[in-house]
Amino acid sequence: MKIAVLGTGGGARAHTAKLLELGHDVSVGTRDVDATLARTEPDMMGNPPYRQFLADHPGIQLRTFANAAATADLVINGIDGANALAALTAIANQLAGKTLIDYAVPYLYNPQVEHPWPTPFGVMPKLEPCDTDSLAEQIQRALPEVRVVKSLVTQEQDTVVNPKAVGGGDHTMFVAGDDEQAKKTTTELLRSYGWSDILDLGGLVAARGMEMYAHMHAAIGIALGLGNHFGVKIIRH
Template sequence: MKVAVIGTGAVGQAMSKKFLELGHKVFMGTRDPQQSMNRKDSDQWGTPGIGAWIEDHPQVQLKSFKESVKSGSDLIIFAMNGMAALDVLKKIGSEILGDKLMIDISNPLDFSQGFPPTLSVCNTESLGEQIQEAFPKLKVVKALNTLSHPLMGNPGAIEGDHNLFICGNDAAAKEKVTGLLGDFDGKRKTSSI
Protein backbone atom coordinates (compact mmCIF):
# COMPACT_ATOMS: atom_id res chain seq x y z
CA MET A 1 0.00 0.00 0.00
CA LYS A 2 1.13 3.60 -0.63
CA VAL A 3 0.77 5.74 2.50
CA ALA A 4 1.01 9.53 2.77
CA VAL A 5 1.92 10.66 6.29
CA ILE A 6 1.21 14.38 6.71
CA GLY A 7 3.52 15.69 9.42
CA THR A 8 7.18 15.16 10.30
CA GLY A 9 7.13 15.34 14.11
CA ALA A 10 7.05 12.55 16.66
CA VAL A 11 3.65 11.20 15.55
CA GLY A 12 4.49 11.37 11.85
CA GLN A 13 7.78 9.61 12.49
CA ALA A 14 6.13 6.89 14.60
CA MET A 15 3.46 6.23 11.97
CA SER A 16 5.93 6.29 9.08
CA LYS A 17 8.19 3.83 10.88
CA LYS A 18 5.31 1.46 11.64
CA PHE A 19 3.96 1.46 8.09
CA LEU A 20 7.50 0.85 6.79
CA GLU A 21 7.86 -2.11 9.16
CA LEU A 22 4.60 -3.50 7.79
CA GLY A 23 6.01 -3.34 4.25
CA HIS A 24 4.18 -0.29 2.92
CA LYS A 25 5.66 2.49 0.77
CA VAL A 26 5.67 5.74 2.76
CA PHE A 27 5.65 9.34 1.55
CA MET A 28 5.98 11.94 4.27
CA GLY A 29 4.48 15.38 3.71
CA THR A 30 5.90 18.70 4.89
CA ARG A 31 5.53 22.38 3.96
CA ASP A 32 9.01 22.72 2.50
CA PRO A 33 10.98 19.48 1.93
CA GLN A 34 14.36 21.19 1.48
CA GLN A 35 13.99 23.30 4.60
CA SER A 36 12.79 20.23 6.53
CA MET A 37 15.84 18.22 5.45
CA ASN A 38 18.02 20.89 7.09
CA ARG A 39 16.42 20.21 10.49
CA LYS A 40 18.83 17.77 12.14
CA ASP A 41 18.71 18.64 15.84
CA SER A 42 16.36 16.88 18.25
CA ASP A 43 13.58 18.91 19.83
CA GLN A 44 13.11 19.48 23.56
CA TRP A 45 11.39 16.08 23.92
CA GLY A 46 14.14 14.18 22.08
CA THR A 47 12.35 13.76 18.74
CA PRO A 48 14.99 13.81 16.01
CA GLY A 49 14.90 16.60 13.46
CA ILE A 50 13.24 15.25 10.34
CA GLY A 51 16.43 15.65 8.28
CA ALA A 52 18.30 13.32 10.64
CA TRP A 53 15.32 10.94 10.83
CA ILE A 54 15.06 10.68 7.02
CA GLU A 55 18.79 9.92 6.83
CA ASP A 56 18.12 6.96 9.15
CA HIS A 57 15.00 5.94 7.17
CA PRO A 58 15.97 6.51 3.52
CA GLN A 59 13.03 4.40 2.28
CA VAL A 60 10.69 7.27 3.24
CA GLN A 61 10.32 9.92 0.56
CA LEU A 62 9.95 13.45 1.94
CA LYS A 63 7.71 15.57 -0.30
CA SER A 64 5.43 18.57 -0.10
CA PHE A 65 2.01 18.00 1.48
CA LYS A 66 0.35 17.92 -1.94
CA GLU A 67 2.96 15.68 -3.59
CA SER A 68 2.93 13.21 -0.68
CA VAL A 69 -0.84 12.76 -1.02
CA LYS A 70 -0.54 12.37 -4.80
CA SER A 71 2.12 9.69 -4.24
CA GLY A 72 0.56 7.99 -1.20
CA SER A 73 -2.67 7.34 -2.98
CA ASP A 74 -4.00 4.47 -0.85
CA LEU A 75 -4.07 6.01 2.63
CA ILE A 76 -3.47 9.40 4.25
CA ILE A 77 -2.36 9.70 7.87
CA PHE A 78 -2.89 13.22 9.24
CA ALA A 79 -0.26 13.48 12.00
CA MET A 80 0.05 17.21 12.71
CA ASN A 81 -1.39 19.50 15.35
CA GLY A 82 -5.08 19.72 14.63
CA MET A 83 -4.94 23.52 14.70
CA ALA A 84 -3.29 23.28 11.25
CA ALA A 85 -5.56 20.58 9.81
CA LEU A 86 -8.05 22.59 7.79
CA ASP A 87 -5.41 24.96 6.42
CA VAL A 88 -3.05 22.16 5.36
CA LEU A 89 -5.84 20.08 3.83
CA LYS A 90 -7.13 23.12 1.91
CA LYS A 91 -3.62 23.63 0.51
CA ILE A 92 -3.56 20.01 -0.63
CA GLY A 93 -6.95 20.57 -2.26
CA SER A 94 -10.26 18.75 -2.58
CA GLU A 95 -9.40 17.51 -6.06
CA ILE A 96 -6.30 15.69 -4.75
CA LEU A 97 -7.86 14.48 -1.49
CA GLY A 98 -10.90 13.22 -3.41
CA ASP A 99 -12.51 10.21 -1.78
CA LYS A 100 -9.30 8.85 -0.25
CA LEU A 101 -9.24 7.26 3.20
CA MET A 102 -7.64 9.45 5.88
CA ILE A 103 -6.82 8.48 9.44
CA ASP A 104 -6.89 11.67 11.47
CA ILE A 105 -4.65 11.33 14.52
CA SER A 106 -4.59 15.03 15.31
CA ASN A 107 -5.91 16.88 18.33
CA PRO A 108 -6.73 20.60 18.04
CA LEU A 109 -4.31 21.67 20.77
CA ASP A 110 -4.26 25.41 21.42
CA PHE A 111 -1.05 26.57 23.10
CA SER A 112 -1.87 30.30 22.78
CA GLN A 113 -2.34 30.60 26.53
CA GLY A 114 0.72 28.49 27.36
CA PHE A 115 0.98 25.03 28.80
CA PRO A 116 -1.04 22.93 29.32
CA PRO A 117 -2.91 23.51 26.08
CA THR A 118 -6.68 23.64 25.67
CA LEU A 119 -8.73 22.22 22.83
CA SER A 120 -9.77 24.73 20.19
CA VAL A 121 -12.68 22.49 19.17
CA CYS A 122 -14.57 20.46 21.76
CA ASN A 123 -17.82 19.58 23.50
CA THR A 124 -20.43 20.28 20.79
CA GLU A 125 -18.28 19.67 17.70
CA SER A 126 -15.10 17.82 16.82
CA LEU A 127 -12.21 18.51 14.51
CA GLY A 128 -13.04 15.30 12.65
CA GLU A 129 -16.53 16.67 11.97
CA GLN A 130 -15.08 19.96 10.73
CA ILE A 131 -12.71 18.14 8.37
CA GLN A 132 -15.52 15.91 7.09
CA GLU A 133 -17.76 18.92 6.48
CA ALA A 134 -15.00 20.79 4.60
CA PHE A 135 -14.11 17.72 2.50
CA PRO A 136 -17.32 15.69 2.15
CA LYS A 137 -15.85 13.08 -0.25
CA LEU A 138 -12.82 12.37 1.95
CA LYS A 139 -13.30 9.31 4.18
CA VAL A 140 -12.22 10.69 7.57
CA VAL A 141 -11.62 8.19 10.36
CA LYS A 142 -10.51 9.50 13.74
CA ALA A 143 -8.19 7.05 15.48
CA LEU A 144 -5.10 6.83 17.70
CA ASN A 145 -5.44 10.41 18.98
CA THR A 146 -5.96 9.19 22.57
CA LEU A 147 -2.52 7.54 22.67
CA SER A 148 0.98 8.88 23.05
CA HIS A 149 3.14 8.39 19.96
CA PRO A 150 5.34 5.63 21.46
CA LEU A 151 2.22 3.46 21.89
CA MET A 152 0.61 4.17 18.52
CA GLY A 153 2.91 1.88 16.60
CA ASN A 154 3.89 -0.34 19.51
CA PRO A 155 0.73 -1.38 21.36
CA GLY A 156 2.53 -4.47 22.70
CA ALA A 157 4.37 -2.13 25.09
CA ILE A 158 1.30 -2.45 27.31
CA GLU A 159 0.30 -5.96 28.29
CA GLY A 160 -3.22 -7.26 27.91
CA ASP A 161 -6.09 -6.40 25.62
CA HIS A 162 -6.12 -3.07 23.85
CA ASN A 163 -9.14 -0.92 23.08
CA LEU A 164 -9.21 1.95 20.63
CA PHE A 165 -11.94 4.28 19.55
CA ILE A 166 -12.53 4.42 15.81
CA CYS A 167 -14.84 7.28 14.77
CA GLY A 168 -16.24 8.31 11.42
CA ASN A 169 -19.37 8.33 9.30
CA ASP A 170 -18.33 5.68 6.75
CA ALA A 171 -18.71 2.09 7.99
CA ALA A 172 -16.44 0.60 5.31
CA ALA A 173 -13.71 3.15 6.03
CA LYS A 174 -13.86 2.41 9.77
CA GLU A 175 -13.67 -1.32 9.06
CA LYS A 176 -10.60 -0.83 6.86
CA VAL A 177 -8.88 1.28 9.53
CA THR A 178 -9.75 -1.30 12.18
CA GLY A 179 -8.06 -3.95 10.04
CA LEU A 180 -4.98 -1.81 9.44
CA LEU A 181 -4.58 -1.06 13.13
CA GLY A 182 -5.08 -4.73 13.93
CA ASP A 183 -1.97 -5.39 11.83
CA PHE A 184 0.07 -3.32 14.30
CA ASP A 185 0.16 -6.26 16.71
CA GLY A 186 -2.92 -8.35 16.03
CA LYS A 187 -4.31 -7.82 19.55
CA ARG A 188 -6.31 -4.63 19.34
CA LYS A 189 -10.00 -4.52 20.01
CA THR A 190 -11.81 -1.51 18.64
CA SER A 191 -15.03 0.30 19.27
CA SER A 192 -16.56 2.20 16.37
CA ILE A 193 -18.83 5.17 16.91
Protein backbone atom coordinates in the same frame (compact mmCIF):
# COMPACT_ATOMS: atom_id res chain seq x y z
CA MET B 1 -0.38 -0.35 0.21
CA LYS B 2 0.65 3.19 -0.67
CA ILE B 3 0.28 5.24 2.51
CA ALA B 4 1.03 8.91 3.12
CA VAL B 5 1.84 10.19 6.59
CA LEU B 6 1.36 13.96 6.80
CA GLY B 7 3.75 15.42 9.35
CA THR B 8 7.30 14.95 10.59
CA GLY B 9 6.86 15.09 14.38
CA GLY B 10 7.38 12.26 16.82
CA GLY B 11 3.97 10.69 16.28
CA ALA B 12 4.25 10.80 12.50
CA ARG B 13 7.72 9.28 12.72
CA ALA B 14 6.35 6.37 14.78
CA HIS B 15 3.75 5.60 12.10
CA THR B 16 6.24 6.07 9.27
CA ALA B 17 8.76 3.65 10.76
CA LYS B 18 6.10 1.04 11.57
CA LEU B 19 4.50 1.22 8.12
CA LEU B 20 7.89 0.83 6.50
CA GLU B 21 8.58 -2.17 8.72
CA LEU B 22 5.24 -3.70 7.64
CA GLY B 23 6.25 -3.41 4.00
CA HIS B 24 4.08 -0.50 2.87
CA ASP B 25 5.12 2.09 0.28
CA VAL B 26 5.42 5.14 2.54
CA SER B 27 5.47 8.81 1.58
CA VAL B 28 5.82 11.57 4.16
CA GLY B 29 4.30 14.99 3.63
CA THR B 30 5.77 18.21 4.96
CA ARG B 31 5.02 21.89 4.33
CA ASP B 32 8.42 22.66 2.80
CA VAL B 33 10.75 19.80 1.89
CA ASP B 34 13.87 21.96 1.61
CA ALA B 35 13.22 23.64 4.96
CA THR B 36 12.60 20.29 6.67
CA LEU B 37 15.85 18.86 5.31
CA ALA B 38 17.79 22.02 6.20
CA ARG B 39 17.01 21.88 9.93
CA THR B 40 19.97 20.95 12.09
CA GLU B 41 18.42 21.39 15.55
CA PRO B 42 15.92 19.16 17.38
CA ASP B 43 12.26 20.16 17.01
CA MET B 44 10.12 21.61 19.82
CA MET B 45 9.59 18.11 21.28
CA GLY B 46 13.27 17.22 21.20
CA ASN B 47 13.14 14.96 18.14
CA PRO B 48 16.41 14.96 16.15
CA PRO B 49 16.51 16.66 12.73
CA TYR B 50 14.35 14.86 10.19
CA ARG B 51 17.27 14.27 7.85
CA GLN B 52 18.68 11.96 10.52
CA PHE B 53 15.40 10.07 10.69
CA LEU B 54 15.48 9.62 6.91
CA ALA B 55 19.05 8.35 7.06
CA ASP B 56 18.02 5.80 9.67
CA HIS B 57 14.97 4.68 7.65
CA PRO B 58 15.93 4.32 3.99
CA GLY B 59 13.02 3.94 1.61
CA ILE B 60 10.90 6.82 2.88
CA GLN B 61 9.98 9.44 0.31
CA LEU B 62 9.77 13.00 1.67
CA ARG B 63 7.37 15.16 -0.34
CA THR B 64 5.08 18.15 0.03
CA PHE B 65 1.70 17.53 1.64
CA ALA B 66 0.03 17.65 -1.78
CA ASN B 67 2.46 15.33 -3.53
CA ALA B 68 2.45 12.79 -0.71
CA ALA B 69 -1.35 12.68 -0.60
CA ALA B 70 -1.63 12.45 -4.39
CA THR B 71 0.40 9.23 -4.54
CA ALA B 72 -1.35 7.47 -1.63
CA ASP B 73 -4.28 5.11 -1.25
CA LEU B 74 -4.56 5.89 2.49
CA VAL B 75 -3.57 9.07 4.34
CA ILE B 76 -2.73 9.49 8.03
CA ASN B 77 -2.99 13.02 9.37
CA GLY B 78 -0.20 13.85 11.79
CA ILE B 79 -0.31 17.62 11.26
CA ASP B 80 -0.63 19.55 14.53
CA GLY B 81 -4.23 20.33 15.42
CA ALA B 82 -3.93 24.10 15.18
CA ASN B 83 -2.84 23.92 11.53
CA ALA B 84 -4.42 20.68 10.29
CA LEU B 85 -7.67 22.08 8.90
CA ALA B 86 -5.99 24.75 6.78
CA ALA B 87 -3.27 22.41 5.55
CA LEU B 88 -5.71 19.66 4.58
CA THR B 89 -8.17 22.04 2.92
CA ALA B 90 -5.33 23.31 0.74
CA ILE B 91 -4.83 19.80 -0.69
CA ALA B 92 -8.50 18.86 -1.07
CA ASN B 93 -8.06 17.69 -4.65
CA GLN B 94 -5.27 15.28 -3.74
CA LEU B 95 -7.31 13.83 -0.85
CA ALA B 96 -10.61 13.42 -2.70
CA GLY B 97 -12.01 9.89 -2.59
CA LYS B 98 -9.46 8.65 -0.05
CA THR B 99 -9.63 7.53 3.56
CA LEU B 100 -8.04 10.02 5.94
CA ILE B 101 -7.24 8.78 9.44
CA ASP B 102 -7.07 11.80 11.71
CA TYR B 103 -5.34 11.64 15.09
CA ALA B 104 -4.77 15.37 15.60
CA VAL B 105 -5.78 17.02 18.87
CA PRO B 106 -7.14 20.57 18.39
CA TYR B 107 -4.87 22.14 21.00
CA LEU B 108 -4.30 25.88 21.37
CA TYR B 109 -1.03 26.30 23.24
CA ASN B 110 -0.34 28.93 25.91
CA PRO B 111 -4.02 29.88 26.23
CA GLN B 112 -5.12 32.96 28.10
CA VAL B 113 -7.80 31.45 30.35
CA GLU B 114 -9.31 32.52 33.65
CA HIS B 115 -8.40 29.32 35.47
CA PRO B 116 -5.23 27.84 33.90
CA TRP B 117 -4.30 24.20 34.49
CA PRO B 118 -0.61 24.09 35.47
CA THR B 119 1.28 20.96 34.41
CA PRO B 120 4.94 19.86 34.47
CA PHE B 121 5.16 20.93 30.83
CA GLY B 122 3.48 24.34 31.20
CA VAL B 123 -0.14 25.42 31.12
CA MET B 124 -2.43 22.73 29.70
CA PRO B 125 -3.43 23.67 26.14
CA LYS B 126 -7.03 24.60 25.43
CA LEU B 127 -9.20 22.45 23.16
CA GLU B 128 -10.72 24.44 20.30
CA PRO B 129 -13.22 23.30 19.09
CA CYS B 130 -14.67 21.45 22.03
CA ASP B 131 -17.96 19.86 23.15
CA THR B 132 -20.24 21.03 20.33
CA ASP B 133 -17.84 20.27 17.47
CA SER B 134 -14.57 18.49 16.75
CA LEU B 135 -11.58 18.96 14.51
CA ALA B 136 -12.45 15.73 12.68
CA GLU B 137 -15.96 17.01 11.90
CA GLN B 138 -14.53 20.32 10.70
CA ILE B 139 -12.21 18.43 8.37
CA GLN B 140 -15.10 16.31 7.07
CA ARG B 141 -17.27 19.38 6.40
CA ALA B 142 -14.43 21.13 4.60
CA LEU B 143 -13.59 17.97 2.60
CA PRO B 144 -16.89 16.24 1.81
CA GLU B 145 -15.26 13.96 -0.78
CA VAL B 146 -12.82 12.57 1.80
CA ARG B 147 -13.70 9.65 4.08
CA VAL B 148 -12.56 10.90 7.48
CA VAL B 149 -12.02 8.49 10.38
CA LYS B 150 -11.04 9.61 13.86
CA SER B 151 -8.76 7.13 15.57
CA LEU B 152 -5.31 6.68 17.17
CA VAL B 153 -5.90 9.87 19.20
CA THR B 154 -6.41 8.28 22.64
CA GLN B 155 -2.84 7.01 22.93
CA GLU B 156 0.73 8.15 22.50
CA GLN B 157 1.59 7.27 18.92
CA ASP B 158 4.54 5.10 20.00
CA THR B 159 1.97 2.91 21.75
CA VAL B 160 -0.49 3.08 18.84
CA VAL B 161 2.04 1.40 16.57
CA ASN B 162 3.14 -1.06 19.29
CA PRO B 163 0.15 -1.79 21.56
CA LYS B 164 1.84 -4.88 23.03
CA ALA B 165 4.27 -2.55 24.83
CA VAL B 166 1.46 -1.87 27.34
CA GLY B 167 -0.16 -4.77 29.17
CA GLY B 168 0.74 -7.16 26.41
CA GLY B 169 -1.67 -5.28 24.15
CA ASP B 170 -4.73 -5.90 26.31
CA HIS B 171 -6.25 -2.44 25.99
CA THR B 172 -8.73 -0.69 23.73
CA MET B 173 -8.46 1.48 20.63
CA PHE B 174 -11.40 3.45 19.21
CA VAL B 175 -12.60 4.39 15.74
CA ALA B 176 -15.37 6.78 14.63
CA GLY B 177 -16.53 7.83 11.18
CA ASP B 178 -19.48 8.10 8.84
CA ASP B 179 -18.09 5.74 6.17
CA GLU B 180 -18.15 2.05 7.04
CA GLN B 181 -15.53 1.04 4.47
CA ALA B 182 -13.15 3.71 5.74
CA LYS B 183 -13.58 2.42 9.29
CA LYS B 184 -12.92 -1.12 8.04
CA THR B 185 -9.69 0.05 6.40
CA THR B 186 -8.66 1.77 9.62
CA THR B 187 -9.46 -1.33 11.67
CA GLU B 188 -7.36 -3.49 9.34
CA LEU B 189 -4.43 -1.11 9.79
CA LEU B 190 -4.86 -1.22 13.58
CA ARG B 191 -4.89 -5.01 13.53
CA SER B 192 -1.66 -4.99 11.53
CA TYR B 193 -0.18 -2.81 14.29
CA GLY B 194 -1.19 -5.47 16.82
CA TRP B 195 -4.51 -4.19 18.21
CA SER B 196 -7.06 -6.88 19.08
CA ASP B 197 -9.65 -4.81 21.01
CA ILE B 198 -11.03 -2.12 18.68
CA LEU B 199 -14.30 -0.41 19.60
CA ASP B 200 -16.38 1.32 16.91
CA LEU B 201 -17.96 4.38 18.52
CA GLY B 202 -20.25 5.06 15.55
CA GLY B 203 -20.45 8.24 13.53
CA LEU B 204 -17.83 10.95 13.32
CA VAL B 205 -19.66 12.99 15.96
CA ALA B 206 -18.01 10.64 18.50
CA ALA B 207 -14.70 12.27 17.60
CA ARG B 208 -15.71 14.96 20.09
CA GLY B 209 -15.33 12.47 22.91
CA MET B 210 -11.99 11.17 21.66
CA GLU B 211 -10.55 14.66 21.29
CA MET B 212 -11.80 15.76 24.71
CA TYR B 213 -10.30 12.61 26.24
CA ALA B 214 -6.89 14.15 25.55
CA HIS B 215 -7.18 16.12 28.80
CA MET B 216 -8.04 13.01 30.80
CA HIS B 217 -5.18 11.13 29.19
CA ALA B 218 -2.83 13.94 30.19
CA ALA B 219 -4.16 13.95 33.76
CA ILE B 220 -3.60 10.20 34.11
CA GLY B 221 -0.15 10.48 32.58
CA ILE B 222 0.85 13.23 35.01
CA ALA B 223 -0.46 11.20 37.96
CA LEU B 224 1.52 8.12 36.89
CA GLY B 225 4.61 10.13 36.10
CA LEU B 226 5.64 11.47 32.73
CA GLY B 227 7.06 8.78 30.49
CA ASN B 228 4.95 5.98 31.99
CA HIS B 229 2.77 4.79 29.14
CA PHE B 230 -0.56 3.18 29.90
CA GLY B 231 -3.66 1.89 28.16
CA VAL B 232 -7.41 2.06 28.74
CA LYS B 233 -9.42 -1.16 28.63
CA ILE B 234 -13.16 -1.22 28.08
CA ILE B 235 -14.63 -4.01 30.19
CA ARG B 236 -17.88 -5.34 28.71
CA HIS B 237 -20.58 -6.86 30.89
